[in-house]
Amino acid sequence: MKGVAVDPTGRYLLHTPSGTVGPAPLTLRDLETGTDETVTDRPTTAGIDTVSAGGRHVVFQSAAEDLVPGDTNGKADIFLRTLR
Structure with a gap:
């Protein structure tokens, strides 16, 4: 495991x-x-300040084309994932 x-x-x-x-x-x-x-489970990147207090929200960046339907611009997008 590699901490991010x-x-x-x-x-x-x-x-x-x-x-x-x-x-x-x-x-x-x-x-x-x-x-x-x-x-x-897609290839992503994240910075050191990307997890909210309590771990409920995580911000990450991905150029994967299958995270958003119709994403065909070939550019990385920023995502906010709410957990639990």
């Missing part, structure tokens, strides 16, 4: 699979319970 971001409380860790370089799927781990929730 931690929420301001330090409880939730946004991570990608070990050994990935560049865009990768994202998973949010609750460090208190040890449970994981998939944010997206």
